[in-house]
Amino acid sequence: MIKKILPVIFTAILLGSCSQEPQSISVSSPSKNNRIQIIQSSKGRIGYAVFHDNAMVLDTSWLSFDLYEADPIGQNLMIQTATISTHDDTWPMPWGEQTEVRNHYTELQLVLQETDENARQMELYFRAYDDGVAFRYAFPEQEGIDSLKILEENTEFSLTGDHTAWWIPGDWDIYEHLYTKSKVSEIDALSKRDHPDLAATYIPNNAVNTPVTLRTGSGIHLSFHEANLTDYSGMTLGVDKESLQLKSILVGSENRPYKVSRALPFATPWRMVQIADQATDLIDSRLVVNLNEPNKLGDVSWIEPKKYVGIWWEMHMNTSRWDYGMTKDTNKNWIDTGKAHGKHGATTANTKRYIDFAAANGIKGVLVEGWNTGWEEWIGFEDREGVFDFVTSYPDYDLEEVTNYAKERGVEIIMHHETSSAVKTYEQQMDTAYALMKKYGIGSVKTGYVGKIIPKGEYHHGQWMVNHYRKVLETAAKYQIAINAHEPIKATGIRRTYPNAISREGLRGQEFNAWSSEGGNPVEHLPIVAFTRMLAGPIDFTPGVFDIMLQEKPDNRVNTTLAQQLALYVVLYSPIQMACDFPENYEGSMAFGFIRDVAVDWEKSITLNGEVGEYVTIARKERNGDRWFVGSITDAKARDIVINFDFLMPNQSYRARLYQDGRNADYKTNPNELQIEERIVNSNSMEFFKLASGGGLAISLTPIEGK
CATH class of the missing domain: 2.70.98.10 (Beta-galactosidase; Chain A, domain 5)
Structure with a gap:
């Protein structure tokens, strides 16, 4: 210094x-x-x-x-x-x-x-x-x-x-x-x-x-x-x-x-x-x-950036549910009456299915939402204190069996703690819950704070809650656990001081495409987010929808092309990136090759072009490797863009694998048309690309040995 x-x-x-x-x-x-x-x-x-x-x-x-x-x-x-x-x-x-x-x-x-x-x-x-x-x-x-x-x-x-x-x-x-x-x-x-x-x-x-x-x-x-x-x-x-x-x-x-x-x-x-x-x-x-203080946690090699899949999107598609179907006895203890509705998503069998898919595709994490008791009364109830238990699984979910199964396949379970904004309940259980995670080798948790804060009269973004969010980070760090906070306090660079603040939501995310009254996020939403919310820090947006027309939700859709969904893995920065769609929607898809390949942790990032709310193109070089990845997205306007590859290493040729909008692609009428091709480029190359309306471009660049 x-x-x-x-x-x-x-x-x-x-x-x-x-x-x-x-x-x-x-x-x-x-x-x-x-x-x-x-x-x-x-x-x-x-x-x-x-x-x-x-x-x-x-x-x-x-x-x-x-x-x-x-x-x-x-x-x-x-x-x-x-x-x-x-x-x-x-x-x-x-x-x-x-x-x-x-x-x-x-x-x-x-x-x-x-x-x-x-x-x-x-x-x-x-x-x-x-x-x-x-x-x-x-x-x-x-x-x-x-x-x-x-x-x-x-x-x-x-x-x-x-x-x-x-x-x-x-x-x-x-x-x-x-x-x-x-x-x-x-x-x-x-x-x-x-x-x-x-x-x-x-x-x-x-x-x-x-x-x-x-x-x-x-x-x-x-x-x-x-x-x-x-x-x-x-x-x-x-x-x-x-x-x-x-x-x-x-x-x-x-x-x-x-x-x-x-x-x-x-x-x-x-x-x-x-x-x-x-x-x-x-x-x-x-x-x-x-503008933040240096790292206070010391060695944080236990924090692992990763891609993940999981039991989440299917609940938003109404093909499964977070709750199991339990009831409370006279002492307000959850009991299984044997009359469960049968649509519970977080079962041992279903989790193993996601683990198998992750292992087969080199994906390191599986998020499981709805695994713990309390989801029957998690929202819409005035008295939510004591509803969630962050250590007790539903009858059809065996945490030990699932974590052992994942570990054998080189996959890690990502824990989920939805607090329903009953903050005191969470604080009372945090140490016990994080100790349980540590026991089973689970190193990260997605937290949630849906609903009005309890105690009544506090707000998510006031001093009382700012201190709670910080307490969560500090407590989790003692157990070497990373926090991905949803319904969070805003990102203000605190990830420098507490690197276990791995990511957060804090914006209108992918799930709004599944059920919002407007039918989905407008096509200019993410070209705005890149120049607003993303300036604050990492975003857990959960990209990767391949069933863009949402067969299960005929009144909703994702306003995107398939190429744009791929480009988001580069454009929207997060050290954890979800492939949020059903595994079966990825099976056999050539497009999924980009999600398998793309890195999540970067040595260098360069914004190549863009205007707020219109379009943006970003290039990122992976850490501990020589590959580059490029992502570009546009609003409703189809446009031609020029990419100058002068960011590449001089005197080195790269195999560029391009995932781009097809000739007739359009986010409204033909979102899934995708063209995949390869070109050889170097630092002197300048290439022209067409982005469809609501479209995108994703490129992986791999050095060619000897060239």
Whole structure:
């Protein structure tokens, strides 16, 4: 690590009274393309503005806090010291989009103190990176204050125009809304209330959730998010349509009048803005992970990126069910009356069928949902505490037999814990449940939090639940277990600090294609997700549907071509990737060869082209190997794309196996037409491809020995 403290040449100016004329300080990124201007008003307010290549991208924005039973913090502030330092190091990703990440920035630290009788102290840290800017607040130990209760954090982002935005509403409970494209002045989050497809939703303000991506009239892309969300409430961004300002609104609770309670000393999450001349640069940025602390778990070689299949899609297709058909006795214990409905999916026999398929195709994981008791009352019941038992199997599922059978075939069972948002029940059983997993050699679990949080009045994205999600990660790490969280708190780069945060949902996923009232995710959904939600971190989207027209669900379908389903394994990053369809829909399919071959852990990732909501092409090189994989997807517009293969090793030829839309492919009328061919390419090659409406392209590139 290289850290350099530069001379503070403006100290004498800043140590005066806050009643002086407004003063300013600036800090620039290493290449000088991004600059943060710090502003001190004559009334002692602290603000900032942001410039990209000397063009203002954020106008003067002010910073303050409203506190519970205490005066606000934000006026009468005097800058005591201002220190600029530079930092440049490289850290290893144990798994991820690349093997190493450079963390290079210039930081300004401001030490502030109120000049009135409160005399409270606060610090501000501003970091300027070449790919964006970030800042956070810190409250050091000080006399007379041992804690703060925050009513609201008033962080402003003053826009310079009515930019185009891709947004989902600032829902305190769920991120599974469709994205809307509109001008900032047209954002209407309140119109998204009470969506019939969402199990839990609460939208109290005209606000958006992050990441939210904007494009200015001059083509600059801005994406607003937060990093290192620790012991704090999630941040939504309120929208002022007239002033074109975004302003932080923290997620609250009905059980206390304040939104955050913290003992001193503490620091808030980072407030970050990615800045990019091209949309593709947003995807290649690692700003969110760079703003998190280094790995706290040490050796994490026990975390294994993998592909998996499992008992999941069949429940969404209504060919089987999660519940077994048990009832409760007078003591509220689950009992088998012998009258089970016979459609239970998680049986020993059915799991073995998936294990056999996985083993035959080199797939390392099998997810089993519905294996444990409690599914008869998992949703729709007000009192869900104590419903699920995370160690007791249904009568037709033998955990020991299944895990032994899998182990013999080189396959690992992936555990499933649906909490139904009965959080205390899960916390009471976590150690026992993870010890059971450890006993049977199960190294990962998919957790779920469907429904309203119990205790009533808490929300998925408030401080109380943020701390629960962190407790799950920390407890699981003691047992060497990786967490794939569904209905999660947003990804904020915490995977750097806790690499067992292997993946998460946090978006409108594949399952909505099976049962949503709109008939399926619109075709522009994933080209938007790549430039919004995916900027936050890995996505467990569960691609790989081959029965695109969904024979079991005539009112629903997947708005995709088969080639696009293959391309998603490269485009949508996750170190765990599911082949979600029925094994029988893969049997005998040449297309399944790409799923068998594609890697999930990468040495390098490069976004080759793309525009938000339209199309995107990404190339990734596997770790511990020489193969590359390329994925490209488009919206409803059929388009020609050009791929320059200059990312390949020079003086080396590659066999390119192409899985592309057939001549007459179309996501509406002919989704399954797929053309598979081979070409020889090298780093000098430039190839043209046609993407069908709603289509895609998947390529595997294997070096040819001796060429």
